[in-house]
Amino acid sequence: xxCKICGRISEKTFEATxxxxxxISYYHCNYCGYLQTEDPFWxxxxxxxxxxxxxxxxxxxxxxxxxxxxxxxxxxxxxKSRFLDYAGGYxxxxxxxxxxxxxxxxxxxxxxNLFARGFEYVPEETNCSFDLLTSFESYEHFADPxxxxxxxxxxxxxxxxxxILLPNPVPEPEEWWYYGLEHGQHISFYxxxxxxxxxxRFGLNYYSLGWIHLFTEKPLxxxxxxxxxxxxxxxxxxxxxxRKLKSRxxxxxxxxxxxxxxx
Numbered sequence: 001x002x003c004k005i006c007g008r009i010s011e012k013t014f015e016a017t018x019x020x021x022x023x024i025s026y027y028h029c030n031y032c033g034y035l036q037t038e039d040p041f042w043x044x045x046x047x048x049x050x051x052x053x054x055x056x057x058x059x060x061x062x063x064x065x066x067x068x069x070x071x072x073x074x075x076x077x078x079x080k081s082r083f084l085d086y087a088g089g090y091x092x093x094x095x096x097x098x099x100x101x102x103x104x105x106x107x108x109x110x111x112x113n114l115f116a117r118g119f120e121y122v123p124e125e126t127n128c129s130f131d132l133l134t135s136f137e138s139y140e141h142f143a144d145p146x147x148x149x150x151x152x153x154x155x156x157x158x159x160x161x162x163x164i165l166l167p168n169p170v171p172e173p174e175e176w177w178y179y180g181l182e183h184g185q186h187i188s189f190y191x192x193x194x195x196x197x198x199x200x201r202f203g204l205n206y207y208s209l210g211w212i213h214l215f216t217e218k219p220l221x222x223x224x225x226x227x228x229x230x231x232x233x234x235x236x237x238x239x240x241x242x243r244k245l246k247s248r249x250x251x252x253x254x255x256x257x258x259x260x261x262x263x
Contacts (some may be wrong), residue, residue: 003029016173018184042206045186066096067234081131087138091116157217163187
């Protein structure tokens with residue numbers, strides 16, 4: 001099978017049963033380290049609900065990532081600029097970032113925006129640039145990662161994202177929970193080698209903090225240090241950031257109230 005990342009031949013590595021019914025094959029590329037499923041014919045079934053029922057970490061993850069993203073943005077980017085959460089789910093992260101004070105917007109054509117209504121990114125209507133794009137727990141869902149990257153880079157040349165790296169050696173189906181066999185939505189798995197390959201393909205710099213990764217056109221003077229994902233550090237940094245930024249919570253309410261009245 002052809003590797004979707006580098007175009008070389010991927011070898012069949014194992015089979016597994018997803019959604020408790022479909023026996024499918026997984027293929028690994030020795031050149032770029034990418035693991036992919038066979039053509040995912042089951043996705044319509046897997047996405048009856050876009051957020052799968054087993055994602056019990058969704059709220060804690062968004063709260064934690066809002067603090068870490070705030071620290072990274074404040075350190076390396078223009079915190080007064082605009083930002084976009086790509087594949088933003090229910091809008092939880094966008095709302096949290098606006099509550100902190102960042103000018104964040106939401107985009108996700110496959111999920112209902114519940115918490116960031118009024119701050120949607122509509123390409124044909126939104127005439128603005130974004131200093132950074134975030135995309136959390138989405139890369140493993142991409143059926144065509146290169147095409148998806150091209151779409152994202154058309155919006156911003158800086159992408160902060162999460163995905164858990166594929167261990168070496170490649171684990172068996174029963175050895176790694178991240179395969180998501182019960183919901184069938186995870187179809188792409190990346191090693192550090194894969195992400196490094198992608199960064200070079202698109203002329204970007206790649207930095208990693210475990211499961212949090214950054215593609216950026218900016219060569220940072222220093223890579224983000226490991227303590228930037230430490231809970232004590234980000235809590236302290238968040239207090240400093242809040243002294244610089246005004247929360248948008250109340251102003252957003254006034255804006256939406258006016259827009260609703262005008263409509």
